[in-house]
Amino acid sequence: MTGWASFVAMVAAGLALLFGLPMVFDLFGLLQMTVFVAMAVLALSQGFIWGYGGVMSFGQTAFFGLGGYTYAVAVLNMGDSTVPVLLSVLVPTLFAALLGYFMFYGRISDAYIGVITLTVTVILFNVVNSTAGDFYTIGNAALGGFNGMPSVPPLNVPGDPSSPLDPEQTWYAAMGALILVYVLLRMILASRFGRVVVAIRENETRAQLLGYDTRLYKLVVFAIGGGIAGLGGCLYTNWGSFISPTVFGLAASAQVLIYVLVGGLGTLLGPILGAFGIQYLISLIGTQEAVNANLVLGAILVVFVLLVPQGVVPVVRGLFRRVPNGRRGRVAEAAVVEP
Amino acid sequence: MTAPLLEAQGVTMRFGGVTAVNSVNFALREMELRCLIGPNGAGKSTFFKMLTGQLRPSAGRILLRGRDITGAEPYRIARLGVGIKTQVPNVFDGLSVQENVFVAAARRGSASQARRITAATLERLRLTAIAGRLVGQLAHGQRQWVEVATVLAQEPELVLLDEPAAGMTHEEVLRTAELIREINQTHALIVVEHDMQFIRMIARTVTVFNQGSILVEDDVERVLANAAVRDVYLGKQAA
Ligand SMILES: Nc1ncnc2c1ncn2[C@@H]1O[C@H](COP(=O)(O)OP(=O)(O)OP(=O)(O)O)[C@@H](O)[C@H]1O
Numbered sequence: 058m059t060g061w062a063s064f065v066a067m068v069a070a071g072l073a074l075l076f077g078l079p080m081v082f083d084l085f086g087l088l089q090m091t092v093f094v095a096m097a098v099l100a101l102s103q104g105f106i107w108g109y110g111g112v113m114s115f116g117q118t119a120f121f122g123l124g125g126y127t128y129a130v131a132v133l134n135m136g137d138s139t140v141p142v143l144l145s146v147l148v149p150t151l152f153a154a155l156l157g158y159f160m161f162y163g164r165i166s167d168a169y170i171g172v173i174t175l176t177v178t179v180i181l182f183n184v185v186n187s188t189a190g191d192f193y194t195i196g197n198a199a200l201g202g203f204n205g206m207p208s209v210p211p212l213n214v215p216g217d218p219s220s221p222l223d224p225e226q227t228w229y230a231a232m233g234a235l236i237l238v239y240v241l242l243r244m245i246l247a248s249r250f251g252r253v254v255v256a257i258r259e260n261e262t263r264a265q266l267l268g269y270d271t272r273l274y275k276l277v278v279f280a281i282g283g284g285i286a287g288l289g290g291c292l293y294t295n296w297g298s299f300i301s302p303t304v305f306g307l308a309a310s311a312q313v314l315i316y317v318l319v320g321g322l323g324t325l326l327g328p329i330l331g332a333f334g335i336q337y338l339i340s341l342i343g344t345q346e347a348v349n350a351n352l353v354l355g356a357i358l359v360v361f362v363l364l365v366p367q368g369v370v371p372v373v374r375g376l377f378r379r380v381p382n383g384r385r386g387r388v389a390e391a392a393v394v395e396p
Numbered sequence: 397m398t399a400p401l402l403e404a405q406g407v408t409m410r411f412g413g414v415t416a417v418n419s420v421n422f423a424l425r426e427m428e429l430r431c432l433i434g435p436n437g438a439g440k441s442t443f444f445k446m447l448t449g450q451l452r453p454s455a456g457r458i459l460l461r462g463r464d465i466t467g468a469e470p471y472r473i474a475r476l477g478v479g480i481k482t483q484v485p486n487v488f489d490g491l492s493v494q495e496n497v498f499v500a501a502a503r504r505g506s507a508s509q510a511r512r513i514t515a516a517t518l519e520r521l522r523l524t525a526i527a528g529r530l531v532g533q534l535a536h537g538q539r540q541w542v543e544v545a546t547v548l549a550q551e552p553e554l555v556l557l558d559e560p561a562a563g564m565t566h567e568e569v570l571r572t573a574e575l576i577r578e579i580n581q582t583h584a585l586i587v588v589e590h591d592m593q594f595i596r597m598i599a600r601t602v603t604v605f606n607q608g609s610i611l612v613e614d615d616v617e618r619v620l621a622n623a624a625v626r627d628v629y630l631g632k633q634a635a
């Protein structure tokens with residue numbers, strides 16, 4: 058498919074799910090899909106900065122958690138959710154920009170970027186985890202330490218706090234946000250900026266020798282990824298009216314990487330499908346006692362890394378593409394440059 | 397006398413105890429074509445890396461049209477009009493030939509201008525027929541040309557080519573020589589090569605590097621007849 062055709066098809070599929078799922082699912086099912094969507098937004102942020110920007114952040118949950126906490130604190134103080142939603146994107150964006158500035162302008166090597174981002178999320182976990190007690194309140198909002206923040210007010214009709222969204226409306230908001238993020242990322246990737254970002258992933262030295270300040274490009278990519286993860290965190294907090302420091306945990310960080318690897322690095326659809334598939338699997342495992350979910354996740358990761366290293370989406374695309382005389386081996390790599 | 401396009405004054409590069417380039421003084425006129433030769437490890441690539449900001453000299457100054465660019469960021473030097481084809485090809489392997497050239501052309505100007513430059517550059521380097529291929533799939537010679545295409549598409553004033561004919565077939569070498577003369581009608585160039593036949597095809601003035609220093613710098617025929625040059629190349633493909 059050409060770029061436009063695949064874009065239109067993807068958005069159409071998204072809209073079909075947006076309006077179709079409330080007819081198919083009962084309330085419980087729809088709630089579950091809503092949290093899957095929040096995780097899919099997080100997965101998109103990871104897939105964008107890693108798969109397209111080549112930035113190995115192992116701590117996207119730092120921005121996810123920061124977005125969730127920002128929303129909770131702001132909405133508890135303001136009442137109306139409109140500005141808190143914007144802040145839940147803005148604060149992680151700025152935080153990512155600041156962190157990115159030190160990493161990219163400080164010439165930190167790629168491997169250390171993984172270590173630093175992971176460390177940041179661990180630090181946030183420890184900081185937020187130790188904020189139990191009345192001392193740690195911001196305005197009306199008690200951070201609650203390891204107990205987290207319960208009773209976070211839900212989204213409301215913009216500008217009207219007396220009209221909170223019901224679960225079905227929350228679904229529309231969450232899925233609508235996922236579609237918007239997808240469209241935004243496709244537009245970025247199709248732009249001159251996005252094409253340079255992918256070129257930098259391919260060969261940073263060449264991009265510099267052509268006159269591109271690659272540090273700035275990576276910083277912007279990282280900041281955009283931070284903002285998207287923050288939006289995911291906001292949707293997540295909304296879904297359960299609750300947020301706790303576990304969002305910063307290592308298990309959460311690892312899960313996001315698994316979504317992206319299983320779905321397909323270097324695609325946008327892959328991380329979304331990976332998030333839905335793995336979340337669904339976890340929810341299945343959760344209803345019985347026989348096997349441990351983390352064990353299954355670990356096994357899935359090992360199987361994929363060994364047998365399907367490109368992830369599901371590139372492999373399926375390779376099968377559907379007409380391939381002249383046995384060049385199939387390279388097709389998966391060709392898919393790396395497409396959304 | 398007009399000021400040189402490029403000038404190196406006492407440029408030195410030390411790696412720990414190794415002095416790869418030692419107090420080199422070098423000047424290139426506008427529109428000049430200079431060949432740089434010398435045995436393996438003479439410091440030619442290291443010199444190029446300092447000219448393009450990939451390495452910061454341990455000592456000395458580098459001037460581009462009188463402007464001090466010593467140790468500037470590679471992207472700044474590129475913007476001032478220096479383009480380089482590196483010895484080990486630096487291309488975007490996962491992207492198509494066309495996309496490689498477009499990214500180079502798109503740094504400045506409008507999108508339509510970038511598309512125009514891309515199409516013209518692909519045509520000039522005879523890459524139009526393979527514009528859609530992934531660069532990682534191409535043969536070595538073709539990948540080198542893609543890299544040269546990206547360098548030209550960025551419209552530099554000074555073109556540095558580090559071993560452009562290495563690993564090419566005889567026809568490709570001839571075409572590369574022709575191309576270099578063509579580029580030289582509008583650009584200044586410095587070309588590093590080991591292939592003496594190739595040097596004879598293109599060179600006027602030749603600078604010989606040996607152990608980090610300039611051994612001689614003279615007209616091509618005199619350099620190739622020089623006994624000291626023959627000595628440092630002894631055991632190699634002497635002229
Ligand atoms: N990053 C580095 N660290 C340490 N030593 C280096 C480094 N880069 C180059 N050298 C050394 O500097 C010397 C000059 O190397 P350079 O690559 O500039 O030679 P060259 O003239 O380009 O050789 P060739 O014709 O083989 O390409 C060599 O002794 C090399 O081992």
Ligand SMILES: [Mg+2]
Nearest residue numbers: 440441442483
């Ligand atoms: Mg060399």
